[in-house]
Amino acid sequence: MHVEDLRWFVVLAEAEHLTEAAAALGTSQPNLSRSLRRVESAFGVQLFEREHRGVRLNPYGRLVLEAARAGTAAVDTARQRIDALLDPESGVVRLAFLHSVATSLMPDLLKAFRELAPNVRFALRQEAGHDIVHDLETGEAEIGIISPRPDPAVFGWHLLERQRLCLHVPPGHALADRRRVELAAAAEEPFVGLRPGFGFRRVTDELCRAAGFAPQLAFEATDLATIDSLVGAGLGVAIIPSGSVRGNESGAVSVPLAGVQARREIGLSWRLRTPLTPAAERFRTFVGERVPVSTG
Template identity: 30%
Template sequence: MELTQLEYFLTAARLQHMTMAAKALNITQPALSHSISKLESELGVPLFERNGRNIQLNRYGKMFVKWVEQALQDIKNGMQEIEEWIHPDQGVISMSYLNILGVDRVPSLIRDYRLNHPEVRFELKQGNNGDIDEHLETGHSDLMITSRETIMDNHEWIIIEKTPLYIVVSSTHPFAGRESLSLLELSGEPFVGLKNNCGLKATLTSRFQSTGFMLTSTYDAEDLATVAGFIKAGLGVSVLPQTLGLMLDGLAWIPIQEEGWYWEIGLKWRKDRYLSPATKRFIAYVQQTSPVAESEE
């Protein structure tokens, strides 16, 4: 059964005349008759009562026509939806991001982009590192905003931001008044760490390895906000980016003396995955507007 057969059938059903239907479809009347006869043969029932060139739907035809109309409308809607998704000015950009980035970084990025592209829509998913990695790898998202350490060989990457990392302690901690602090001075302090599904975990592990030592976690939290809460309660110290959502009252943020302690956030996507024109335009925008990306070129 072919799509053209169904379109021919609907036209014939609407006009109830074979010659008029053939003329409307810009085909010959024998070609139309052959198409409908083939359709009836495939279905195993006649669809029309025939009286010369005049035709009228029989009970099987009336039963079938409503499903054909719905099917063709669904196909039309599907084509329209795809067109809307891929249109660079009116399309949909599907993107996942780490939970903590939803407080400021992602909303600001979308707001700024939509100033010049107001009709573009974003389909957003957020979660921990495991969640958003799965979204990207399974094709539920085309783009992902995350840490550099999550990049694999089949990924492309643009840096959006390098955020300094700080040693964070309770405001009542003896270190709270220090202007800067070496990570070596944290030895013996209860350290509030992160579980593997948190996006910052890989960054901290990499930085500690380059420093030459590791701190043993007293607690491992699911997310950065929980880490900040534990520190505020005086249950330990940690290393965090100074971002909205973490800057609680009762915390002291101390610059790290060792070099290279920053959290690199960026946009990544799969090299082997189709990207719509709307998505490609957004990638180009990030590339052009990110001061960090420009400095890396």
């Protein structure tokens, strides 16, 4: 049974007349008759009754009519969504990004792209780095904003921001005036960090371990803005990426950390093997051409 048979079935059920329906469908009456036979044999029962002038659904046919409408509608809907997705002006970009760029990089990118393509929608998901890689892998997400750069053999990469990791200290703190600081200098301070499970939390833990100490975590938060506030209120120090906190309401001060490990690169990433949808491709091109790499 063809999907087209179901489509024809709906027309026939409405016309209640094979010859007319066949003409409307641009085929011959015997052919429609045989299409109906295919449907009937697929369901194992007769679906129309012969009338004086035409045909009419019987109880079984009514059920099939429902199914045919639902089935063809499902196919049509998918076709329309695919067409929308294929249109670079109206598609959907499934974008996964790190928690740590939610308040800084992301809004800038989306705002700028929106001017170029106002009808492109975004399906956003905020996740930890390894989940983003996983989502790109499975196709759950098309584009990720991520750090560090994933396997270059599998994923494309466009550098967005070279961040310097900073020690974030309260205003007036002893280290606040330094132009640069060794992380070890803060070994005895109470720390404010992200909750375990966040990708960046692993980065900071690793940095402290490399500096020879385990941080005393006074508070754990789920976003960098909160950490900024806590630090500004004098409740501890924190490690944050440069440029990741907007404005300076909290009064906290960021001092760049010394050392090669105290950097990270954030970039756009996508799966090489899976072609991007036009809208995603457009977003990627836009970012590549228009967005300067910012260095914090």
